[in-house]
Amino acid sequence: MIEGIRLKNFRKHDDLRLEFDDEFNLIYGRNNAGKSTVFYGIEYCLFGNVLGFKKISQLATYKANAVGVELIFKSKNGERYKLQRIHKLSGKHRSAKGSYTLKKIYDDSESYVISSDFGDREEDLSLKINELMGISKRFFETGIHFHQGTISEILAGSKKLDIVFGITAATTLADIFRARALEFEKEAKNIDTLRITLDQYKKEKIEQKEKLQNQEGKLKEIQKEVQNKENELKSFKIFKESTEKISNSVESYEETKRKFEDIKLKEDMVKKEFEGSKKNFGTQSSLKKKTTSIKKKLTDNNNKLISADTEIETSLKEIRELENNKIETENIIKQLNDISEDLKIIIDDVGNKEELLKKLKTQSNQMEIISKKISTLEKEVESLQNFFRDAERENGDIEGILKRREQTKDKPKCEYCGASIEHSKIESEMKLLKEKLQDLRNKIKSNENREIEVKNELKTLREEEKELNSGTLTIENSIQKIENLEEKKGKISSDEELDQKLKTIKNSILSKEKTVEKNKKQLEELRGIEKDLENELHTIENQTSRLKELDDKLKGFKGEIAVAEKSCQTEEENLLKNFASTKQRIEEKIEKTSKETSKDQKYLNETLSQIAKKMEVKKEELSLEHIIKIRDELTELIITKISEISTILEHLNNQKNETNENLNEIRNQIIDLDKNFAAIEKEIILLNKKEVLAEKYRNFHKLFVEVQTIIRENASKVLEKQILNLHQKLSSDDEFKKVIIDNENYSLSVVPNEMVSDEFYPAAVYQGGGHKLILGLAYKIALGDLIGTPPFLLIDEPTEFMDSNNRITLLSNINTLSENTQVMLITHQDVDKITCNKKIKIER
Numbered sequence: 001m002i003e004g005i006r007l008k009n010f011r012k013h014d015d016l017r018l019e020f021d022d023e024f025n026l027i028y029g030r031n032n033a034g035k036s037t038v039f040y041g042i043e044y045c046l047f048g049n050v051l052g053f054k055k056i057s058q059l060a061t062y063k064a065n066a067v068g069v070e071l072i073f074k075s076k077n078g079e080r081y082k083l084q085r086i087h088k089l090s091g092k093h094r095s096a097k098g099s100y101t102l103k104k105i106y107d108d109s110e111s112y113v114i115s116s117d118f119g120d121r122e123e124d125l126s127l128k129i130n131e132l133m134g135i136s137k138r139f140f141e142t143g144i145h146f147h148q149g150t151i152s153e154i155l156a157g158s159k160k161l162d163i164v165f166g167i168t169a170a171t172t173l174a175d176i177f178r179a180r181a182l183e184f185e186k187e188a189k190n191i192d193t194l195r196i197t198l199d200q201y202k203k204e205k206i207e208q209k210e211k212l213q214n215q216e217g218k219l220k221e222i223q224k225e226v227q228n229k230e231n232e233l234k235s236f237k238i239f240k241e242s243t244e245k246i247s248n249s250v251e252s253y254e255e256t257k258r259k260f261e262d263i264k265l266k267e268d269m270v271k272k273e274f275e276g277s278k279k280n281f282g283t284q285s286s287l288k289k290k291t292t293s294i295k296k297k298l299t300d301n302n303n304k305l306i307s308a309d310t311e312i313e314t315s316l317k318e319i320r321e322l323e324n325n326k327i328e329t330e331n332i333i334k335q336l337n338d339i340s341e342d343l344k345i346i347i348d349d350v351g352n353k354e355e356l357l358k359k360l361k362t363q364s365n366q367m368e369i370i371s372k373k374i375s376t377l378e379k380e381v382e383s384l385q386n387f388f389r390d391a392e393r394e395n396g397d398i399e400g401i402l403k404r405r406e407q408t409k410d411k412p413k414c415e416y417c418g419a420s421i422e423h424s425k426i427e428s429e430m431k432l433l434k435e436k437l438q439d440l441r442n443k444i445k446s447n448e449n450r451e452i453e454v455k456n457e458l459k460t461l462r463e464e465e466k467e468l469n470s471g472t473l474t475i476e477n478s479i480q481k482i483e484n485l486e487e488k489k490g491k492i493s494s495d496e497e498l499d500q501k502l503k504t505i506k507n508s509i510l511s512k513e514k515t516v517e518k519n520k521k522q523l524e525e526l527r528g529i530e531k532d533l534e535n536e537l538h539t540i541e542n543q544t545s546r547l548k549e550l551d552d553k554l555k556g557f558k559g560e561i562a563v564a565e566k567s568c569q570t571e572e573e574n575l576l577k578n579f580a581s582t583k584q585r586i587e588e589k590i591e592k593t594s595k596e597t598s599k600d601q602k603y604l605n606e607t608l609s610q611i612a613k614k615m616e617v618k619k620e621e622l623s624l625e626h627i628i629k630i631r632d633e634l635t636e637l638i639i640t641k642i643s644e645i646s647t648i649l650e651h652l653n654n655q656k657n658e659t660n661e662n663l664n665e666i667r668n669q670i671i672d673l674d675k676n677f678a679a680i681e682k683e684i685i686l687l688n689k690k691e692v693l694a695e696k697y698r699n700f701h702k703l704f705v706e707v708q709t710i711i712r713e714n715a716s717k718v719l720e721k722q723i724l725n726l727h728q729k730l731s732s733d734d735e736f737k738k739v740i741i742d743n744e745n746y747s748l749s750v751v752p753n754e755m756v757s758d759e760f761y762p763a764a765v766y767q768g769g770g771h772k773l774i775l776g777l778a779y780k781i782a783l784g785d786l787i788g789t790p791p792f793l794l795i796d797e798p799t800e801f802m803d804s805n806n807r808i809t810l811l812s813n814i815n816t817l818s819e820n821t822q823v824m825l826i827t828h829q830d831v832d833k834i835t836c837n838k839k840i841k842i843e844r
Contacts, residue, residue: 001791001822002042003072003080009064010044011037012844021837024815025824028831029842035826036148038842039794043145045069045085046129047137048098048122051147056087056096065089072105075132076791080105081113100125133791143784148796148826152776154783155764157747161715161783171708174701181697184690191687194680201677205670212666219659226652233645235589236638242582243635249575250628256571260564267557274550281543288544294537298530305526312519319512326505333498335488343485350478360475363468370465377458384451391444398437405430575627582634607637709743716741719782723748726778729813732805735771739763748779769801774810792822799829808833 004019012034027035040050044059053059060067068086075081082105087098101115102125114120114128130136135144142160162171281287350356405426724739738751740760749760763775777798784790795814799807811834815823831839 001074002824003074005038005041005045005072006070007037007041008066008068008070008086009061010041010067010069011059011061013037014061018840020822020824020840022822024836024838025822026831026834026836026839027824027826027842028828028839030844031828033842033844035842036796039145039796039824039826041069042071042794043140045071045083046135046140047126048085048100051141055094056098057089057094060087060089060094073133076134079132081132082110102128134788135791139784139787139790143780143787144790144792145794146777146780146796146798149800151780151798152764152769152772154776154779155748155762155772157742157745159745161746174705174708177697177700181694181701184694184697188687188691188694191684191691194684194687198677198680198684201673201680205673205677208666208670208673212663212670215659215663215666219656219663222652222656222659226649226656229645229649229652233642233649236642236645239582239585239589239634239638240642242578242585243631243638245578246575246582246627246631247635249571249578250631253568253571253575256564256567260561260568263557263560263564267554267561270550270553270557274547274554277543277547277550281547287540287547290540291537291544294533294540298533298537301526301530301533305523305530308519308523308526312516312523315512315516315519319509319516322505322509322512326502326509329498329502329505333502336498339485339488343482346478346482346485350475353479353482356475356479356482360472360479363472363475367465367468367472370461370468374458374461374465377454377461380454381451381458384447384454387447388444391440391447395437395440395444398433398440402430402433402437405433586634712743715786716743716746718786719779722782722785723775723778726781727775729816730778730806730810731771731774732809748775750775770799770803770806773798773800773802774806777810790821792824794824796826797828798825799827802829804830 001022002020004017006018007013007016010016012032016034016038018038027038029035040053040059043050049056050059056067066086066088068084070085071083073081073083082103083100084103085098085100087096089096099116100122101117102113103110104113112118114124116122126137138160351359408426719741720739723741724736727736727739728734735752736750737753737755738758738760740749740751741747742749748763750763750766751758751760763772767775777795781793784793798814799810802810807829811825811827811830814825815836825836827834
């Protein structure tokens with residue numbers, strides 16, 4: 001049920017608000033007032049478009065850049081909702097961009113349900129509207145909104161009703177089930193072929209399993225032989241490790257022996273150098289005495305150096321002090337000369353102090369005279385300015401009186417009492433005032449000229465005053481400078497005293513410089529002696545150090561020789577131990593393989609026996625060359641045997657890998673066969689199921705064909721009964737005893753009451769417009785009730801071409817036709833005779 005609507009820039013309405021009654025609402029007004037627009041607004045708000053309008057811009061008022069509708073409605077369970085929809089228009093072609101919001105209304109608040117701003121789609125809103133109100137777009141067009149001038153069109157039938165009743169869906173399902181049945185029946189024909197293929201896979205699998213067993217037996221034999229050869233190879237690798245140990249021991253022994261010989265050789269060389277050094281330089285004790293003597297000489301020489309250096313430093317310090325006194329005295333002489341020069345320049349320039357004082361007094365007198373003149377002139381300027389102010393005021397007064405007299409000379413009256421005055425008196429007064437005004441202006445001009453003269457004279461005097469002030473300041477500064485210079489000159493000694501002092505300082509500096517030069521020569525001689533002594537000391541210390549170093553080396557060689565001898569003995573024992581261990585392993589190998597009868601093994605055992613026999617030598621007879629020879633023979637035998645076994649192993653491993661590859665190939669073939677076998681079995685099971693399903697789909701096809709017939713027949717029967725019942729309520733005449741609906745196209749036929757037989761006539765052409773309208777309205781309402789109880793009906797002008805009796809009957813009964821359905825009716829006819837809950841007049 002719709003509670004209210006607001007249309008904003010929608011067709012003919014800029015901003016229209018309406019509230020509706022729960023049951024029956026009558027909407028009326030002049031033609032083209034915008035009554036049908038209200039129904040279009042409801043359709044637009046609910047579904048986002050309006051039947052018959054191609055573009056949203058066609059729904060907007062002229063030049064509007066947006067169009068919108070707000071709808072307040074109640075859901076099936078009585079809850080209140082607000083639906084708002086708006087489209088913004090832009091560009092030359094006024095393209096529309098829309099949005100919507102659905103809110104739930106509470107007593108004191110609102111909450112969002114869905115909104116396009118949150119990403120909800122138009123389909124989401126359609127589903128929500130269907131859920132809340134039980135209507136869809138198709139239901140709205142078929143059984144809710146009855147457009148003006150189209151109500152009777154339903155009488156000719158409509159194939160769209162197949163969609164409404166679900167017949168189209170039943171037809172589609174019947175076709176789908178028939179197509180699936182044909183598809184499955186075609187596939188099921190392949191079952192026999194698949195079973196033959198399955199038998200072939202079984203035979204192939206048995207053959208592959210036999211091959212697998214043969215290859216596995218072969219692999220076990222190869223693995224056993226590989227294991228034997230690997231064990232044999234391992235034993236020879238142990239022999240190889242033994243020979244390597246012998247080689248390492250031989251190398252260690254040779255290296256230790258070489259080190260021992262190197263140490264002995266170095267000891268001999270150091271002894272030879274030590275004896276030679278003693279012969280050339282003397283013993284360590286004699287070198288020590290020489291060192292002590294030279295150090296004593298160095299100490300004495302160093303003391304002399306310090307004394308000479310101190311005397312030079314003292315003389316230089318005295319010279320620096322004398323130089324400072326010299327500079328200070330010269331600065332004082334220069335300062336005295338500068339003061340005398342400055343005094344001479346000032347006196348030559350401006351005169352002496354007495355002359356300047358005299359000039360200063362003269363200028364002071366002139367300043368006093370000029371100041372008096374300036375004061376007199378300033379007073380005169382002030383007097384003239386006072387005159388100008390008074391004259392300006394007087395001039396204004398006279399001009400004001402003259403102006404008033406000019407204005408009242410035709411009707412002369414006293415401006416205070418209003419009494420009449422003679423014209424001649426006014427003329428006389430005006431003449432006197434004009435003369436007085438002229439005289440005043442002459443005085444003003446004369447005084448203005450005098451003011452200019454006085455100001456010019458003042459300007460000249462002030463410039464003179466400024467020059468005198470500047471001259472006075474210059475004289476005072478000069479006097480101050482003379483006094484300052486004389487004061488400085490009085491504080492400085494006389495020229496003769498300063499010259500004598502400077503001469504004494506210069507003589508002292510010359511004497512000190514000669515002393516410094518003498519001390520420097522002595523210092524150079526002492527440093528030469530010091531250098532010679534240091535070189536001699538350095539040579540003796542190096543000789544002493546070298547003798548000590550050689551002595552220490554000789555002592556160290558004794559320990560190194562003892563260690564080297566012990567290392568040689570240890571390495572010799574290790575070599576013999578490894579030699580004996582190898583011999584034992586050879587004998588163990590011979591004993592272990594003595595029972596083997598193969599030709600190769602017998603030859604190997606004989607060779608090993610010969611080597612073992614050569615190794616049976618006494619320790620004192622065993623030489624390094626003999627050990628190396630036996631090692632080389634054994635190494636050659638082991639390398640040859642390892643190479644031979646490795647070649648055999650490589651061949652066996654290749655056979656093993658080839659057999660493994662064959663095994664993997666056979667296993668993969670068996671897996672592929674199992675997969676194919678399982679896939680065919682699965683396909684056979686699936687085809688068996690499809691065969692069963694094909695039969696079911698055939699039955700479904702038949703069922704939905706029957707459903708179409710049943711729906712059409714049942715819908716037609718219900719509609720026929722309901723249409724006849726509604727027509728009797730809406731029409732003032734009981735015309736028909738029966739109505740018939742065609743099951744194929746849903747067109748309506750009627751059987752009039754006066755007919756004896758059941759002969760029927762097409763309703764679309766049987767009667768005139770008014771009667772067709774009533775019958776069409778009954779058909780539309782019956783359709784709505786059959787599809788689902790509509791929450792509201794929008795009926796637009798159902799009384800066109802209708803006589804008054806039928807019109808009144810229809811309008812009086814229309815709100816009673818559908819229970820729990822809100823009715824909104826638009827009409828121009830008999831508005832005052834219609835009883836309804838709310839009448840709404842639409843005005844432009």
